[in-house]
Amino acid sequence: MADTHAPWLCGADGLYTSTDGITWSRSGTFDFPVHGLAHLHGGIAVATTNGLWLAPEGRGRWRQLHDETLTEVLALIVSHTWGIVAASPYGIATATVDEHGAHRWHSHTEELPVKQRFTNALAAVPGTVDRWVAGTEWGVLVCEEGGRRVEPTNLAGTPVRAFCTAGGRILAGTDRRGVWASEDGRSWRPFGTGAEGTAVFSIAAAESTFLAGSEAGVLAFDGKAWDRVGPRIAVTAVAAAPETGGAWLAGATPGGLWRSDDEGLRWYQVMRTESVRAIAAPAQGEAV
């Protein structure tokens, strides 16, 4: 169910929260590099270079969710059936909980070729029960049965580092092959032109457009093409919040967190922490 009271979340060196997207404060004492975020009941699942953590509501101590087999977590989704699904350089893993309350992870793609195993991004396929797409260094894989069944797709031969689900379709960001779209996760087609000369690290839906965070900066989609706007920074996270005044946020590595209130005409830094790798707008949080 959507949690409309969720604040803005920002993954930098630590988890930052904000009610207005302008003033930010770090949540808790942990300062691990954050790559992904997902709302859970009771807290936020935080994917970091140092494993997977549960940051409780408020400023309480983080609780470890990884084990000795789950290391750098680059992305996660929360499945009604499988719980947290974690993506890492070693593939896709799901967990069970042992008698001590600790998570024990099981990798489902350990035996894939190296490029297919390294997973940068995950997304649930709209309208399906537990079908996911995995953005790997090889391209997009479709995963079913909790990650036990994995199939290649026609989006191959390029790393895929970002997904965005909106309007019944998924967009995927590639290295120098632009942005692609799919309705079922299996069949992909190019989506607009203009992003082929760069690497796309993140994608977000804005009120009337899409935004892509790229090596060259923010790209805004005008219905046909992706056009660069704002500072020439490597944008590793991008988000928009139509419900809260239409702000666009762009997180850079390096370069901190930037904001635009006028659809990309003017940008200003709102947080000067070195690197921002994940942003969740208030309406994007979904607690499971």
Add this chain to the structure above:
Amino acid sequence: MSYLDGVRQRRRRLAEAFVARGTPSLWTLAPFVERGMGDDEVTAVVERVLGALRGGPFEVLPAMLLYCRWAERLPPAACRLVRRFFTDGVLERGNTENHWLMYYAGNLLAAECFGEEAALWNGLPPAAVHGEARRWILGMIRRTATIGHHEYDSPGYMAEHVVPLAGLAVYATDAEVRTMATKVLTLLFADMALEYFHGAWVGGHSREGYRQNTWTYVGPVQGLFYLYFEEEFDPERHLQGFTCPLTAMDYAPPEVVIRLGRERPYPAVVKKTKAPRSIYRHVDRPAAPVRKYTYLSRSFALGSTQLGLPGAPAAPIDLVSWDLSWPAAKQQGIIVAAHPYADPGRFSAFLSCLPQLAERAIATDKPYLQYPDRLFGASPYERMVQHEGTIIVGYRIPPTDRRPYVNLFLPKGLAYHEAGGWIAADAGGFFVAVYPVGSYRWLEIREATRAHLLVREADLVDGWLLRIHSLTAGLVLEAVEASACPSFDAFVHARAAAPPELSRWQTDGILAASSTGGSRLELRYDGVHRIDDEPVDYDSYPLYAAPGVTAALGDGIVRFEHDGEELVVDFEIEPGGSMLPMRSIG
């Protein structure tokens, strides 16, 4: 004096030397506590390191080793700080194998010492922390006993393996952890002993970076050599802070293992298999096992490595694949060459940062990793074959490579002769000749620890640098005992009369040469290597094959034998059992 009495005596001497040096750290605090340092001073050291309640493996481990050894003597305030570090701190696991071992050893000991806490620093109960640490530690030990150590033979990081394992062997209450740690320590000391050579650790190394691989004596392993291999004490070499906790531990490796290194018959060939390199991006297949070959003669040692890399850009950044070593002053006892491969993909092949950002992110902190004169680090384009004191190294560098050349380091302390393309020198006990394949320029290399404005004293690297400018660069090197030749002139004459076979190198990738002893080595790039026309079967390498050591791959049983003494270390590996997946780098 018995071996164990000698170890105890050197422990005391080393502890006294640490105290005499002063300025204790958390790693070196134990001997100060033992010798009655005041409570306020002890607490101040602990506060300085742990007071911020955040740290990584290099804080986690020494904190618990100190606590386990001296909990009764530590001031209550220091004890409270250690406990609070493990209940309220923010602790990082790091990313290399030695990091994870120190982290998990420290956490296991903390879970045992502070078991009454409801939760430790990560929100989990001590039993869960202990369980995770135990699984990783035992899994790492079984993997090492089965397919070989991962962060293998590192002069820089072996101490950071030995110290946590010794801490577990001595302080852990978990009996299986204690037993298995003791067993794997024997293997790690065997790794050192088999290539221990006049106080140096020769042969290939997984990590010998930081611009020290032209030194004769490298890294904290020197502290272990003093303690257990009966070196004459040299504070500059042996006073290594990371080994100080051993001065407070009643641990010594089995004497028979140490004697293998100290009483070796010459010449000796040592073969080892080591775990594949961690490469998780940019390539299709995983790396193959590492195979090492080291030839130890009375006056020199020549070692080489079949790296098993899966292709560009996989190229571990700290690795040293081959070198010729001999006992000499610093920077006067090594000949080594490297292609200074600089593709940024070599970072993101094993680090999770974005490939587009990796080079700047890594090389900003460690600029020397991308220096054009670099003499360490693997290249995906390097191949080699060795037989005893002769080696052929060949490169096929793509035209698009940033560094279309190979750096060859020669010490300045030798007087060189040139004849027929061979550069030869009389090193005293042995003669050496090297034939650069490709046109080269004779340059100088000077690098310093302090080089803010000028390189005045080249304390890091100081020698001749032969830059072999060729996409098909290579070299042939032969070292022979002086006693095996009538004279140096005769050696030079013999070498000049037997140039390498280069005619098929450009066209077919075949480079061959004969040693002065009459053996013919043939390197087929990405093909079969041959010695005297016989294929070299690297896949047949066992875990260890060396005088006094036998161990097959996979069964976890290692036999040591020396001078009538025998030791069998059996890790009781279950056939067909699953192996802990490798998740750290190194």
